[in-house]
Every structure is written in structure tokens, then in C-alpha cells.
Amino acid sequence: GQNIDQPTEMTATEGAIVQINCTYQTSGFNGLFWYQQHAGEAPTFLSYNVLDGLEEKGRFSSFLSRSKGYSYLLLKELQMKDSASYLCAVTDSNYQLIWGAGTKLIIKP
């Protein structure tokens, strides 16, 4: 079966750094996405990785290791507005997007 695992919830302090991990087992791989979803709102695109390595975009970075079936999203200089759920999703061999259940990130002052 296809499976994406993420921690259910994480807590971090304003101004700190947090790393949200995602491991996946899918039938084929055609890229990995990270989305942010604030409570009661729609998911919005954060990043996309298809090759191994780190992609940096401002305070957010995303890393991929295809051989390990592993990705992480790194958030630096945390702000209160970063409190949200972070969704990991993998495109399988049929180009279907398989979604993880999401990680709820709580930022404390």
C-alpha cells in the first residue's frame, strides 16, 4: 500500500527553528510537495522537490532523499503566523498525489 508518515503535532518557540519530517512509501515517485494549511482554510503550496537535496525559499527550506524515502521541511525564525498544519504529499507513478495526514505546528511566544 501507499503510505506517508508525518508527526501528528509539534510545538516550537517563536524565533526558533523547527524541522518537520515526512517519510513515504509509494508506488513510484514523481516529486514531493509541502503545503501549509491554516485552521479553517485551504492548503497553499510551499515547496516542491523532485531531486535529492535542499531547496531554500526564504525562511522555509525543504530537503529530499529519494533513496531513503524521506523529506523534511525546515522553518527558521519562527513567527506566530507559522502556526498551521503542514502537509506532505507525494506524486506516485500514476501522477496521483498521495497526502499525509499533516503535522499541526503550534508556536508559543
Place this chain on the structure above:
Amino acid sequence: IAGITQAPTSQILAAGRRMTLRCTQDMRHNAMYWYRQDLGLGLRLIHYSNTAGTTGKGEVPDGYSVSRANTDDFPLTLASAVPSQTSVYFCASSEDRGAGGGNEQFFGPGTRLTVL
């Protein structure tokens, strides 16, 4: 304003009733999707459409139907609603249904549906 709109925002429905959720995008995207999101579960794909005139089944299609008469609209119909269809429904679109940085999905604001 470019994007995706969904209607209604929320709805309470009696079991057995028929309901159509509307979705319209103005980005001229080829691919469109319907998801349901339930607490503790990831987004689950109900149906998708690669381009106008074509549709396909996702992970949880039973009890739902879709049509894609044109590029912009992708309505989702519940023929006879049941309580297990209580969920938040998101419509999304992408340039094409495939991998690639240009194929991220853009989501509508969602419809919160309660079936009693």
C-alpha cells in the same frame, strides 16, 4: 481575482437528499480535483479531471459523481447523501495532472458539509 471559487461555503443536509457542490476556476487550468478532508486523515481524492470532457475516479469515489463540460467548472454531486459523507470538501486545479514545479495544485476555500 484569479483563483478557485466554491459554493456553498457550508451546508447542512438531510440524509437521502441530493446535493451538488459547485467549483469554478478562472486560471484556465486543464486538471481539476475534488478532495475530502476528515480529521486525522490526509486529503483523499474523490474524482479528478485531466481536461474538459474527461473524468476519472480517485481513492474514494463511491457515492459521488462529477462532470466536466468545460474548462472552468467541475461540479461534484452526491446522489443520495449519507452521514459518512460529512466532511470538508476542497476543489483544486493544476495546469496539468502530472509532476513538475508548475503543477502544484491550487485549492478553493472549501465547502463544509454536514449530513444528518
